[in-house]
Amino acid sequence: MTETAEIRSEVQGDILDVARRQVLEEGRGLSREQALACLTLPDERVAELLALAHEVRMKWCGPEVEVEGIISLKTGGCPEDCHFCSQSGQFSSPVRAVWLDIPSLVQAAVETAATGATEFCIVAAVRGPDRRLMEQVREGVKAIRAAVDINVACSLGMLTQEQVDELAAMGVHRYNHNLETCESHFAKVVTTHTWEERWDTCLMVREAGMELCCGGIIGMGETVEQRAEFAAQLGELEPDEVPLNFLNPRPGTPFADYPLVDGTEALKTIATFRLALPRTILRYAGGRELTLGDLGTRDGMLGGINAIIVGNYLTTLGRSAEQDLGLLVDLKMPIKALSQTL
Template sequence: MTDIPSDILVRAREQVLERGVGLDETDVLEILRLPDDRIADALQLAHEVRMRWCGPEVEVEGIVSLKTGGCPEDCHFCSQSGLFSSPVRAVWLDIPSLVEAARQTAATGATEFCIVAAVRGPDARLMTQMREGVKAIKEAVDINVAASLGMLSQEQVDELVEMGVHRYNHNLETCRTYFPNVVTTHSWEERWGTLKMVRDSGMEVCCGGILGLGETVEQRAEFAVQLAELDPHEVPLNFLNPRPGTPLEDQPVLDPKDALRAIAAFRLAMPRTIIRYAGGREITLGDLGTRDGLLGGVNAVIVGNYLTTLGRPATQDLELLAELKMPVKALSATL
């Protein structure tokens, strides 16, 4: 008889690696509860799953904030909320600066450039700025344009499609049962509604969240399968980097072993999905952990800085990918 940790990995190998069927919530929870001496085995299996169902290529993306700070929502992890004492204040980026940021992103080899705004949802001014910005970027830079503008109406979804935005990011942030502990100014269901409209429009759906918000391991498993149900094209995995002045400023950083368990578990729940390293990986995992994740199921990275926190220099990530012999996905492969 094999022990219980071996059993879940054996089952996962047959179900996920061989058949391409993601784990259910019960099995994801078993992965998240694996003892420390089994984490490497789980990461190895997750890497095999990634290689079989996604291939060796890594998608590289840069992000820039079109409108920073002054957000009316109370997401407890976010220093861009206008309701907290955190230091970020409202700033708008002009179109030439937006185009230059896209140029710099493309120069790193990235194929994806995401325009982000700290808002509940876009108003007429922001939609006009987006229309002008996307047009200017497409005329100047050979790169895919994505957007993250909060909750949308159907009319706004249609406008973004018309502009040529090919992917929309709207994170659920955490599982449905824990969401009210993190955000009170809107609901999980409102976010889900936007995501359904985006998916139905034909735009690619980018939806993930933040681990280490205070959720239980059971809620982490719940979150993984809720994302799998949505079937997004991409899942950005963030790890909480506690921001001064926010309600979660004293939340401890997630244990790196728990972060690695989660990377493996999310890959085994979503074998065909792009799983992207996003914010907080540097403080949570460091250089060694970043390498472990890329060899444990992650197949995309955000390079450079995040919206309000610093990341590693893009060159470090690109050098690591070259060392691991993981080719950066060409732009033509993402169109």
């Protein structure tokens, strides 16, 4: 039996009919095999796929869009060798090591809240936090909470159980720790730590009561089968939020010459991940500006996306907050209120 025949046998009928019954009506996410069937639909069926994903989003998540801003507390000089990342100290990327002071952190949080955002994520380029970083995060979270009404999230690398408990006690609302890619492809993306180490941190975060944000990057040389594998593994993990990034090849990194993801492939991926994760916050993150442009960004919002990062990313430029917020107005998608995320 060919692989295509195996897929058809597994889904037992047209995949969009199957998904309508299983995901839209029952709220059960796609399996790995079903996700692959969606990812390999002919291009002329992309509009149908996006429309179904939008229906799923509206039924199981509602029309609100969660808005988030991010800031780098500690930039560059990371000891890990994530092949996509210009913050690795092992590559010749033109990113210098910088620590942000607490007043600057608070100012960024205040400016982020002024856009209507409900989430502000503090990010550090590290393998995992040392005592100095944990103390600075503690100071920063306390100062932000005193200055502005916004949820504080963190992304500080791999954690110990003690650090997980400490962050939860600080009042950190959500922790971001991306798996980056599926288990079978991970060793071609990172060699200085394992997929299992990341998975373990995610489990500890979820069990500690913090919300878990866990996604990855599409376009790092993975096959379409591995994208389906990744969607299914995220479905098993059940994170509260999945940020979808598309590779923006950075100078000096091993992935510097990788091609951008095709726009149609990107839209298939967005819709498929929504069908695999019907109740999850699915967030537009890095690379969408290059991969999709303005029109594609709109299509993704109508194809399953229900959260965005406004402004710039850690080492790359994003769309202006005004552009994204204007798009939400055009699409009649209200910004999720802070009271709904607490």
